[in-house]
Amino acid sequence: xxxxxxxxxxxxxxxxxxxxxxxxxxxxxxxxxxAESGAAGLCIEKVAAxxxxxxxxxYRRWPGKEDLLLDAVACLxxxxxxxxxxxxxxxxxxxxxxxxxxxxxxxxxxxxxxxLGEGAAYPRLMTRYTETVIExxxxxxxxxxxxxxVTGELRExxxxxxxxxxxxxxxxxxxxxxxxxxxxxxxxRVVDEMLSGIGAR
Amino acid sequence: xxxxxxxxxxxxxxxxxxxxxxxxxxxxxxxxxxAESGAAGLCIEKVAAxxxxxxxxxYRRWPGKEDLLLDAVACLxxxxxxxxxxxxxxxxxxxxxxxxxxxxxxxxxxxxxxxLGEGAAYPRLMTRYTETVIExxxxxxxxxxxxxxVTGELRExxxxxxxxxxxxxxxxxxxxxxxxxxxxxxxxRVVDEMLSGIGAR
DNA sequence: TCGATACGATACGTTACCGTATCGGATCTC
DNA sequence: GAGATCCGATACGGTAACGTATCGTATCGA
Numbered sequence: 001x002x003x004x005x006x007x008x009x010x011x012x013x014x015x016x017x018x019x020x021x022x023x024x025x026x027x028x029x030x031x032x033x034x035a036e037s038g039a040a041g042l043c044i045e046k047v048a049a050x051x052x053x054x055x056x057x058x059y060r061r062w063p064g065k066e067d068l069l070l071d072a073v074a075c076l077x078x079x080x081x082x083x084x085x086x087x088x089x090x091x092x093x094x095x096x097x098x099x100x101x102x103x104x105x106x107x108x109x110x111x112x113x114x115x116l117g118e119g120a121a122y123p124r125l126m127t128r129y130t131e132t133v134i135e136x137x138x139x140x141x142x143x144x145x146x147x148x149x150v151t152g153e154l155r156e157x158x159x160x161x162x163x164x165x166x167x168x169x170x171x172x173x174x175x176x177x178x179x180x181x182x183x184x185x186x187x188x189r190v191v192d193e194m195l196s197g198i199g200a201r
Numbered sequence: 202x203x204x205x206x207x208x209x210x211x212x213x214x215x216x217x218x219x220x221x222x223x224x225x226x227x228x229x230x231x232x233x234x235x236a237e238s239g240a241a242g243l244c245i246e247k248v249a250a251x252x253x254x255x256x257x258x259x260y261r262r263w264p265g266k267e268d269l270l271l272d273a274v275a276c277l278x279x280x281x282x283x284x285x286x287x288x289x290x291x292x293x294x295x296x297x298x299x300x301x302x303x304x305x306x307x308x309x310x311x312x313x314x315x316x317l318g319e320g321a322a323y324p325r326l327m328t329r330y331t332e333t334v335i336e337x338x339x340x341x342x343x344x345x346x347x348x349x350x351v352t353g354e355l356r357e358x359x360x361x362x363x364x365x366x367x368x369x370x371x372x373x374x375x376x377x378x379x380x381x382x383x384x385x386x387x388x389x390r391v392v393d394e395m396l397s398g399i400g401a402r
Numbered sequence: 403t404c405g406a407t408a409c410g411a412t413a414c415g416t417t418a419c420c421g422t423a424t425c426g427g428a429t430c431t432c
Numbered sequence: 433g434a435g436a437t438c439c440g441a442t443a444c445g446g447t448a449a450c451g452t453a454t455c456g457t458a459t460c461g462a
Binding site for chain 4: 213214215216217218244245246247256257260265266
């Protein structure tokens with residue numbers, strides 16, 4: 001992490017060691033505030049207050065806001081269910097339903113949307129988020145699509161990336177603020193529409 | 202608009218009338234700064250500076266930032282090409298290519314992404330943006346899809362909304378910061394994948 | 403011409419957050 | 433126990449934007 005050099009050398013520094021508990025509280029508070037107010041709205045003083053920590057304890061570890069956010073975002077997990085269904089259709093359905101569920105949580109939605117919007121201002125942060133959260137999820141879906149092309153459940157010459165973004169995007173475009181929440185059954189409709197195609201037989 | 206009551210009564214108020222030119226400059230500067238920094242990053246002093254206007258000239262018309270933004274966003278247009286192609290496929294292709302092009306412009310992308318991310322903090326602003334920009338565009342695409350279902354170019358029982366969001370979302374999910382720019386031919390790949398479906402024949 | 407209002411400019415006090423410094427107490431190693 | 437470092441707390445000066453007030457000038461109706 002962005003912290004001092006003890007880990008690098010392996011040696012112990014003299015004096016009181018840094019509190020692991022404080023560090024966890026800081027990261028946790030950072031992620032919570034990130035989801036609430038976005039990267040631009042996040043401020044160190046609020047992080048310190050929520051973490052129950054002095055400002056100095058933060059500045060001792062990270063030089064500034066962006067470095068703190070960078071480490072915080074790296075701690076995010078991407079809890080998409082590992083697909084182990086029987087059919088490709090069932091796997092896609094489970095993945096898409098999990099996405100719908102996550103985006104229905106206003107907290108996750110905000111986290112994603114805020115980072116998306118602020119990507120231009122914080123490019124390193126956006127890159128880290130992509131590596132940590134977004135790309136692993138995409139890869140899970142890509143794997144299912146490729147598997148389908150091999151087993152014959154999907155067209156052999158399927159355009160994996162186009163299909164990937166159609167799936168992900170259908171949830172993303174639907175889950176905007178101001179729209180009605182995604183209704184149950186939406187994932188199934190998308191998957192079936194993708195499988196059968198919209199063209200006439 | 203949010204301005205004073207002369208329009209409502211139709212009567213002229215005594216004294217020097219408000220400058221139409223200043224009002225236009227303010228709205229224009231607001232939209233420019235909105236695209237650059239988002240709603241949260243926008244500040245009245247910068248709007249005044251860019252518009253070449255005193256702060257009082259802004260506060261005389263709008264009580265605060267959100268009301269100004271509300272009027273500014275209402276002035277946005279949604280320049281999707283009116284489809285008048287020969288086939289449904291050509292129309293969808295043209296619409297999707299126009300979307301790709303617009304999202305390739307960093308300015309439009311930021312405008313959209315920033316508003317999306319800040320939707321939670323400015324719900325009225327988000328609603329206005331949806332009414333003015335987003336929903337009209339969706340309706341154009343819906344109309345083409347419905348037409349296809351009638352003419353037989355598309356399946357008769359097509360799920361219009363699912364298909365709509367798959368189309369829009371494929372561009373949206375692909376056009377993130379940190380990703381490579383959308384390559385030419387992407388729109389065609391999406392449209393053809395949607396028409397044929399990814400399921401095996 | 404005169405009163406009323408708007409204009410751009412600028413000064414003002416307020417608030418929020420920045421990053422730094424310092425405090426007394428706590429917790430490590432030697 | 434001595435020295436070093438960290439702890440949470442808080443004070444500090446600096447900066448940015450807030451929204452209000454006040455300039456002298458400009459432009460309208462009566």
